[in-house]
Amino acid sequence: MRYLLRLAAAAMIAALLGAGLVTVAMRTWPKQVQVHAGWHGPIAVPPLDGLRVTSSFGRRGVTVHAGVDLRARKGTPVRAVDDGVVARAGENKRAGKYVVLALDSGWRAGYAHLSQVDVAAKQRVVAGQRIGLSGATGRARGPHLHFKLRAPSGKLVDPWPLLRAGRRLLS
Secondary structure (H helix, E strand, O other): OHHHHHHHHHHHHHHHHHHOOOOOOOOOOOOOOOOOOOOOOOOOOOOOOOOOEEEOOEEEOOEEEOOEEEEOOOOOEEEOOOOEEEEEEEEEOOOEEEEEEEEOOOOEEEEEEEEEEOOOOOOEEOOOOEEEEEEOOOOOOOOEEEEEEEOOOOOEEOOHHHHHHHHHHHO
16 A cells, blocks of 8 residues: 555656646755755655665554654754744653644644754744754664654655655656
């Protein structure tokens, strides 16, 4: 099922690009932060450099892993994926230090297990702005970034197809 959703997301992005509804002005996305020209999706820039999934989105027995874990050494800069406002920034036992962004597109982006939070609630952020540093706070088995997306409808969405398609199409 996940494969079909990923395939559909990649096909949709390819169709939008082919129809000229989405334009891309970025060639070196994983290495250098640049904002997509004309892109109106929830991800304008990657949350960190060198995207590599260590744990994917989906069901884990009776629980659901509601995002993707991205490999990152402790202290790796973590960026806002698009323009928006910090909805929440704090710390709890499970997520450790975390940030939730309410993006201008209506989506929400969540970042967890940070070693440092550089933003505060109600603060305005722009795509590519550093919002913290990766870490291993909360219930984490080593340093990484837990990244999740919530659609305007409130539904959790696997962020990897968007991240992967962007990396493949834009490199």
